[in-house]
Amino acid sequence: MKNHSIRHLTIAALLIGMGIVIPMVMPKIVIGPASFTLASHVPVFVAMFFSPAMAIAVALGTTFGFFLTLPPIIALRALSHVVFAVIGAFYLQKHPDILLKNGKPSLLNIKFQSFNLIIGLIHSAVEMAVVVAFYFTGNVPGTAFDGNFYYFLFVLMGIGGLIHSLIDFNLAYFVAGALSKQFDIRSFSKAKGRFIQKQKKAA
Numbered sequence: 033m034k035n036h037s038i039r040h041l042t043i044a045a046l047l048i049g050m051g052i053v054i055p056m057v058m059p060k061i062v063i064g065p066a067s068f069t070l071a072s073h074v075p076v077f078v079a080m081f082f083s084p085a086m087a088i089a090v091a092l093g094t095t096f097g098f099f100l101t102l103p104p105i106i107a108l109r110a111l112s113h114v115v116f117a118v119i120g121a122f123y124l125q126k127h128p129d130i131l132l133k134n135g136k137p138s139l140l141n142i143k144f145q146s147f148n149l150i151i152g153l154i155h156s157a158v159e160m161a162v163v164v165a166f167y168f169t170g171n172v173p174g175t176a177f178d179g180n181f182y183y184f185l186f187v188l189m190g191i192g193g194l195i196h197s198l199i200d201f202n203l204a205y206f207v208a209g210a211l212s213k214q215f216d217i218r219s220f221s222k223a224k225g226r227f228i229q230k231q232k233k234a235a
Contacts, residue, residue, distance in 0.1 A: 040082065044089045051075040051094025068196050073155075076113050077204030080121040081131075081212075081219045087117035105166045112158040120151045128223035135227045137209025137220070139202060148205075152197035160189045 051072075060069040079090035091114040098107040124131070130143040139145075163185060212220035 040086060043082065044079065044086045044093070047075040047079050047086075047090045048093030048096075051090060052097030052100070055097050056100075068192060071200060071203055073113070073197060073200035074204045074207070076117050077120075077201050078208050080117055080124060081204075081208045081217050082121075083218060084118055084121040084125065087121040088114055091117045105163065108166075109159045109162050112162050113155070115158045116151050116155040119154060120147075123147070124219040125222075128219045129226055131205075131209070131220055131223045132227055135224070135231075137205065137212070139206065144205065148198055148201045151201060152194045155197040156190055156193040159193055160185055163189055 054072050054075070055069050058070045058072065060072075075094055076087065076091050079086040092111070095107060095110040095113070098110040130141070130147050131137060133141040133143075167181060208217055208220065211217060212224075
């Protein structure tokens with residue numbers, strides 16, 4: 033049990049480190065309050081496959097990276113990731129079966145992609161709420177708009193944020209699925225265990 037806890041702490045620390053480095057080195061587009069950094073959500077999404085506790089820890093840890101490199105509004109958007117991370121991690125613990133198609137991870141898995149869409153909508157909605165709160169607060173760095181606020185909110189933050197989330201979760205799923213063949217990733221291990229049980233019952 034002790035070794036298991038140390039292992040999870042080590043993995044969480046590595047994911048937090050990735051979350052801090054990614055905003056610094058990966059290409060990004062910043063338009064007003066909207067920031068799209070490739071793979072910036074991957075550490076949090078990967079943590080969701082392990083446990084709710086790790087998802088929370090990584091979401092909080094990676095927020096620090098955004099505070100170092102970007103305006104406060106974007107950092108607080110990162111903090112809002114705790115919401116989808118907790119919801120997603122708890123769901124995966126109870127329904128790990130959605131991760132496999134015919135016993136294997138697959139990007140063509142409709143169940144996972146449906147889950148991805150729901151998480152993306154939650155993700156986008158919570159970040160939009162942060163932007164709205166900052167906008168109506170006023171006089172906060174990073175919240176000035178040169179164009180239409182609703183364009184920023186619904187097109188850049190809404191649709192753009194959703195697409196960003198969908199891409200990053202697929203990247204995380206691909207990486208975690210590949211690693212699960214060699215390492216114990218809780219949700220994938222549960223899914224494989226259930227699949228094997230179903231196969232034995234059907235035999």
